Amino acid sequence: MKPPALTLLLLLSTLAAAQRAPLIGIFESSALDNGNNQGQPGIRVLFHQSGRLWRSYNALCQDEACLKTIPHVFPPTTAWNLIKDGKPVAMVIANTPAAYRFYSEIGVQAITNPAAVAHLEPRPTPDQPDPPHTILATTLPTLHDPDNWQPAAPFPLDVTHVRQTFHKLYPHPKNCTQTTTNAPSNYHESTITDDQIAPGSSYVSNKNWRILEVTLNGYLCDGPPDDAWINHWFAISPTGQVQHLGRLLRLAGAADFAHEGHSEVLFQIEGGNQAGYTLFYDSFTHQTQAPVTHH
Template sequence: MKIKITLSLLLMSFCVIGSSNWAIGQDNNVGLIVGALEHHHVQWPDWGPSFFPEKERKYKFQVRVLFEKKGSSWVAFKHDANNSEDLKKSIKYYPREIDWLVAFDGKTIGQLKSTVPDTIPYYACVGLHVLDPNAKSPTVGKITKEFAGWSDEPCFRPLVLVSKNYTSNPQMWKPVRPPNSIIQQCKEAFIKVVGPVALCDEKSGHKIIANNYSSRINHIKTYQSKDGEYLTCYRLEVPYNNKCDEFSDDFSDQWFFINKTGSVQHIGEKMALLDAGDYDKDGISEIIFWYSRYDEDGYILFYNHFSNHAKFTWNYH
């Protein structure tokens, strides 16, 4: 009985999707679509990283179809499913076959093809396409946990896929060290967004409510466009203290956008910057983030100088 349960969980961790459509021609109705090439460790999140010995770990690449340009808006493909019947029907909302360009940092670094699967077995598989078995999947950087998601398994960073030859980054977003004035503005904005926090009084071991904790907020990373806009991330650092362990909070990284006039806008938390590119060729770069929280992973695409966004997420149970 124990063996059967283990095998059942193992199958649940695989998005085992197949397709019999490789012989069909290109779908001429494919519009302007953005997806992601994901590097996925095949295991159930609850098992943790020690379930498989390192030499037995199995990874695969998979394609997830995410967003489509409709008129002047980016729209997420249908990804909400409440039961197995919803999952089965979700296939009809996705293109049958897509030829992709792989984008990174304003450049095209590969080409792939994917096809709609015969079925979608689990919630975490929503939006997946079957990757051409002959595809050569490019990678960038090293395997880390930055984009691990809820499974907490190290992987290569996802790469943006575009159905048209639109991979440039005209705003030329690049990492920089921001001016002190920007850092101070963002710390003030951080406190307004997060509000009072429970911190540990290291002498007494009691919880204290702090309203001004600017000195504990650390700058993590910043990117600047050629137009003088900033995209920046900050984190509240709270040293571990065993006297106050019961009061510890999960303080998420907070992201802010600063426009050319210096106005600060909070854009979200629990995110990691994936890439920037002009995916609709309107002269303004879209920004895509990886998004992850408990039992939920996904992507957020910001456009029109962060005035609009589209969000694609999935759950695991």
């Protein structure tokens, strides 16, 4: 009888050979409901490569009957290598369930040995119901980041250019004259200053691309803010051109998911009912999104 570790390696090799086109997934510590409100870890299948493009599965349901048929869109069984900060942390087999129970589970595969990965990522808490997901899943043997994205202090000129772009996107965001409700009499267009557009997280690659997060401060209303008042991310090219990437984003990681010599950049979307993941590639000229809905 083969040792369990050898059996797993042989199964991983067999499945990897069957999966010719690379897949991108993400580890989530409580992706599947197991009936006891604890949640079971799983791999969310995000993107597959088609030629030189990355594509999502575009798997959305409008009714509960769809939850029983949509699993057929995804691969039935996948061998995944889990990577954190460029280092392998686990090898797992994950299966697509026969049916999903909730819309938010669409695309998630159940890990056959969840106890082995139970402590890879913080679990949700009342204070942090949606912890960041930064453990990348790949069907390739390894993952590297040839562009070497690293945290770095933002360049002052980048901050200036991003603020200029932000002003063009949101010249007069809605605000209140004082802390109150969003009553029409107090809810009005406002004028913002550069100092209100505060830089946050910032990264730079060895190709001299930069990405920068900014947040507009000074919202005075009680109700939920308009789009301008939540975090936004921008990409800055080596020549200084600024591109708006989106809002409510959180960097999940960067890696060469196809072993083609350049890195793709993956963001998690923290959009409440309209959450998901966005992948940017080919120097931010292409992007694709894998939505996650909760209703």
